[in-house]
Amino acid sequence: xxxxxxxxxxxxxxxxxxxxxPASADNVTQRVGNAGSARKPYVLxxxxxxxxxxxxxxxxxxxxxxxxxxxxxxxxxxxVFNGITGSPFVGFKHFVNLFxxxxxxxxxxxxxxxxxxxxxxxxxxxxxxxxxMNEVRRMLFKRTVQTVLYLPHxxxxxxxxxxxxxxxxxxxxxxxxxxxxxxxxxxxFMQEPGYFRSIVVISGIWKEVGWxxxxxxxxxxxxxxxxxxxxxxxxxxxxxxxFSITLPSLLPTIMVLLLLRIGHILDLGFEQVYMLLNPLxxxxxxxxxxxxxRIGLLGGxxxxxxxxxxxxxxxxxxxxxxxxxxxxxxxxxxxx
Amino acid sequence: MNKRWxxxxxxxxxxxxxxxxxxxxxxxxxxxxxxxxxxxxxxxxLKIGIGTEGLQYIEGSPNINExxxxxxxxxxxxxxxxxxxxxxxxxxxxLTLLFAGGELPDLLQTHGINKPEVAPAVDTGAIIPLNDLxxxxxxxxxxxISKEAWEFASVSKNGKIYGxxxxxxxxxxxxxxxxxxxxxxxxxxxxxxxxxxxxxxxxFRDKDPNGNGKNDEIPYSGREKLAFTEAFFGAxxxxxxxxxxxxxxxxxxxxxxxxxxxLATYRKLYEEKLLDNEVFVQVAKDWDAKIKAKGIxxxxxxxxxxxxKWSAEVKTGTPTGVVDIIPAPTGPDGxxxxxxxxxxxxxIWVIPKTTKNPENAIKFLDWFYSDEAQKFLTYGIExxxxxxxNGKINYKYPVKQEDIYREEMHLTWxxxxxxxxxxxxxxxxxxxxxxxxxxAMDIAxxxxxxxxxxxxxxxxxxxxxxxxxxxxxxxxTAAKIVTGKEPVDSFDKFVLDWKKRGGDQVIKEATEWYKSxxx
Numbered sequence: 001x002x003x004x005x006x007x008x009x010x011x012x013x014x015x016x017x018x019x020x021x022p023a024s025a026d027n028v029t030q031r032v033g034n035a036g037s038a039r040k041p042y043v044l045x046x047x048x049x050x051x052x053x054x055x056x057x058x059x060x061x062x063x064x065x066x067x068x069x070x071x072x073x074x075x076x077x078x079x080v081f082n083g084i085t086g087s088p089f090v091g092f093k094h095f096v097n098l099f100x101x102x103x104x105x106x107x108x109x110x111x112x113x114x115x116x117x118x119x120x121x122x123x124x125x126x127x128x129x130x131x132x133m134n135e136v137r138r139m140l141f142k143r144t145v146q147t148v149l150y151l152p153h154x155x156x157x158x159x160x161x162x163x164x165x166x167x168x169x170x171x172x173x174x175x176x177x178x179x180x181x182x183x184x185x186x187x188x189f190m191q192e193p194g195y196f197r198s199i200v201v202i203s204g205i206w207k208e209v210g211w212x213x214x215x216x217x218x219x220x221x222x223x224x225x226x227x228x229x230x231x232x233x234x235x236x237x238x239x240x241x242x243f244s245i246t247l248p249s250l251l252p253t254i255m256v257l258l259l260l261r262i263g264h265i266l267d268l269g270f271e272q273v274y275m276l277l278n279p280l281x282x283x284x285x286x287x288x289x290x291x292x293x294r295i296g297l298l299g300g301x302x303x304x305x306x307x308x309x310x311x312x313x314x315x316x317x318x319x320x321x322x323x324x325x326x327x328x329x330x331x332x333x334x335x336x
Numbered sequence: 337m338n339k340r341w342x343x344x345x346x347x348x349x350x351x352x353x354x355x356x357x358x359x360x361x362x363x364x365x366x367x368x369x370x371x372x373x374x375x376x377x378x379x380x381x382l383k384i385g386i387g388t389e390g391l392q393y394i395e396g397s398p399n400i401n402e403x404x405x406x407x408x409x410x411x412x413x414x415x416x417x418x419x420x421x422x423x424x425x426x427x428x429x430x431l432t433l434l435f436a437g438g439e440l441p442d443l444l445q446t447h448g449i450n451k452p453e454v455a456p457a458v459d460t461g462a463i464i465p466l467n468d469l470x471x472x473x474x475x476x477x478x479x480x481i482s483k484e485a486w487e488f489a490s491v492s493k494n495g496k497i498y499g500x501x502x503x504x505x506x507x508x509x510x511x512x513x514x515x516x517x518x519x520x521x522x523x524x525x526x527x528x529x530x531x532x533x534x535x536x537x538x539x540f541r542d543k544d545p546n547g548n549g550k551n552d553e554i555p556y557s558g559r560e561k562l563a564f565t566e567a568f569f570g571a572x573x574x575x576x577x578x579x580x581x582x583x584x585x586x587x588x589x590x591x592x593x594x595x596x597x598x599l600a601t602y603r604k605l606y607e608e609k610l611l612d613n614e615v616f617v618q619v620a621k622d623w624d625a626k627i628k629a630k631g632i633x634x635x636x637x638x639x640x641x642x643x644x645k646w647s648a649e650v651k652t653g654t655p656t657g658v659v660d661i662i663p664a665p666t667g668p669d670g671x672x673x674x675x676x677x678x679x680x681x682x683x684i685w686v687i688p689k690t691t692k693n694p695e696n697a698i699k700f701l702d703w704f705y706s707d708e709a710q711k712f713l714t715y716g717i718e719x720x721x722x723x724x725x726n727g728k729i730n731y732k733y734p735v736k737q738e739d740i741y742r743e744e745m746h747l748t749w750x751x752x753x754x755x756x757x758x759x760x761x762x763x764x765x766x767x768x769x770x771x772x773x774x775x776a777m778d779i780a781x782x783x784x785x786x787x788x789x790x791x792x793x794x795x796x797x798x799x800x801x802x803x804x805x806x807x808x809x810x811x812x813t814a815a816k817i818v819t820g821k822e823p824v825d826s827f828d829k830f831v832l833d834w835k836k837r838g839g840d841q842v843i844k845e846a847t848e849w850y851k852s853x854x855x
Contacts, residue, residue: 080436081460279815
């Protein structure tokens with residue numbers, strides 16, 4: 001598993017990745033290392049490497065660790081005019097407020113359900129697509145398909161949300177035109193709580209599946225061709241090769257991405273749901289992020305929303321650590 | 337940058353591409369014709385935070401500070417101002433962020449000093465009181481803005497003025513607009529009561545008034561969150577966001593029994609497809625397109641001051657389309673109409689503590705009352721928007737959609753304070769559909785429902801539990817009842833739930849406010 005691939009996958013560089021440096025990096029250190037000065041401290045000896053890692057470390061300190069101090073406002077009655085230093089401490093008031101909010105369970109349930117659907121259906125989609133693309137032998141066709149599939153990723157949810165709503169609209173939407181043509185009554189997709197989660201998951205897959213294949217295709221390209229040649233000699237067909245060689249080779253990549261994804265189980269991406277939400281589907285569609293937006297930003301309750309955010313992060317950390325241990329025990333793959 | 341400036345009768349000459357450079361230190365309007373004549377002092381600088389109002393021209397502008405009208409206003413007001421746009425959709429949020437960030441403009445637009453995002457700024461002194469400044473530097477403001485407006489809750493607090501209001505054309509901001517050509521075609525008169533309205537809507541639905549042979553008409557349409565569809569709530573005197581003082585308590589209309597009756601009516605409208613069935617998911621542009629470009633909507637609700645704009649824009653989609661303004665449906669008590677607001681407009685200008693020379697901002701706003709400012713704001717730029725023949729102004733009234741959008745820029749948007757163009761009878765008389773606006777204003781002034789909660793600051797419990805507001809539990813319940821997902825009787829359950837969750841406390845707080853202000 002290459003560090004760079006991991007970074008691509010998670011969208012952020014990982015500070016712990018240095019432990020799993022691939023063999024190629026070791027070669028580099030040997031080359032740049034000054035063999036004559038073995039007495040020097042490690043840091044000075046390999047200063048080039050450390051210099052290279054510096055920007056990443058600085059980024060994390062500046063943009064991830066320094067803002068953590070802001071968590072303190074979750075325990076205050078924060079007011080923007082008094083600032084962090086001038087706001088009174090109130091202990092766990094905001095957490096109590098969150099857990100006693102009558103709709104909290106509903107919001108949590110929606111968040112978890114949509115997230116689980118996304119993992120069950122959305123997570124394997126790019127893997128399957130990558131495997132299919134891997135079998136395509138015509139390069140021109142493959143390139144074209146790839147490009148077309150990447151495109152939706154570059155559109156914002158504001159645009160895609162509008163497309164989805166128009167596409168499913170009962171008066172002008174293509175789906176309902178087909179239904180009408182078949183002699184059926186138009187369906188108000190966006191107003192039916194029963195359809196909402198499916199719409200969110202499907203539109204999410206449509207938008208991101210192409211982009212998700214990149215990392216898998218990169219991993220596929222790294223599989224040793226000799227393995228396939230040997231399998232062919234042993235009389236394995238294409239299916240057999242896929243299941244015995246391709247998938248096992250992809251497994252480390254898949255596991256790492258899955259673990260990272262599990263950490264985000266409570267963040268579904270606010271934009272997507274917010275764009276599609278309306279009062280008729282809040283019962284199945286309101287998630288923690290949209291709730292934060294409605295209550296916190298529109299109501300200006302920063303302390304309360306920070307408390308919710310903290311709760312989300314805690315759940316995320318617990319899940320990641322748990323899943324990581326489990327994965328370590330069962331598959332031997334882990335992110336640290 | 338090389339815009340063609342036509343030399344005009346004005347004594348001001350502007351070098352192409354230069355910013356307004358006629359300097360004189362006082363922001364007060366010189367009388368037209370006496371240009372500053374380039375003294376050495378620099379024009380005062382001013383940073384203005386202003387909302388986009390969702391206007392297409394503003395939001396579509398590549399750089400509003402380079403716009404020809406902005407430049408002209410700079411030149412005329414002799415103030416070197418820059419505009420920082422605040423997006424219309426996230427206005428309240430962005431304002432909060434501005435206050436939190438501390439990087440405030442010198443002059444800031446708000447929607448009232450009693451709004452939850454602005455009120456703490458007043459309390460902590462982040463916004464300065466303006467009484468002395470207005471006395472000293474704003475004679476025209478003082479003279480032209482009424483005492484009631486200065487005392488209104490969104491402008492002043494505890495006798496101190498914190499904001500400079502713009503004026504509302506009519507306190508009642510909404511009227512019913514109908515396709516008169518449809519009514520004529522069906523040989524119908526304008527309806528009055530709820531039942532007559534429903535008959536009209538049924539005819540719109542069934543009798544193909546647009547004559548295209550298709551059953552595609554939408555009798556009454558509105559926008560998401562039931563916005564601009566409140567005609568029948570008004571008929572039952574139950575405008576959702578308003579309040580009524582009854583039996584010694586100030587109660588929100590949301591939970592009054594009249595609301596249940598109103599919701600039952602909406603349910604019927606929705607079921608019979610008289611109310612646009614997409615009303616809960618429809619954003620502004622779709623609603624716009626249905627009325628204007630497609631021309632398939634028979635009845636809608638909007639601001640009386642924009643009646644001429646609607647009339648012109650409907651014609652862009654249907655050249656034969658005629659818009660008329662009719663009285664809103666009347667309910668059991670024989671009255672109807674929308675919420676009557678205050679004469680104070682929605683935009684209140686405040687000056688943050690961080691402003692170095694607040695008097696410049698006051699002088700700048702005061703200048704808007706000068707004839708020179710009024711002439712520019714109403715008629716635009718000479719040679720482009722109007723010509724002068726024998727001393728008479730010959731204004732090119734816009735016809736095309738893009739020109740209508742462009743006109744809004746100087747007619748309403750740049751008019752930060754001061755009298756509205758609607759009060760300029762000469763301008764309105766010659767305006768296509770100008771009489772329609774006057775009719776709309778007249779109807780708006782004769783109908784409407786009183787809101788006993790007018791000017792109420794945001795209540796603590798409502799801030800802590802926003803779900804008790806109109807767009808929370810009420811909207812969810814209303815949506816389910818109207819679309820037939822739940823029986824009308826589920827309204828009773830909602831009322832109990834609302835009270836239990838803190839609604840009783842909300843009523844208590846509201847009543848205390850009412851009794852302390854209405855002695």
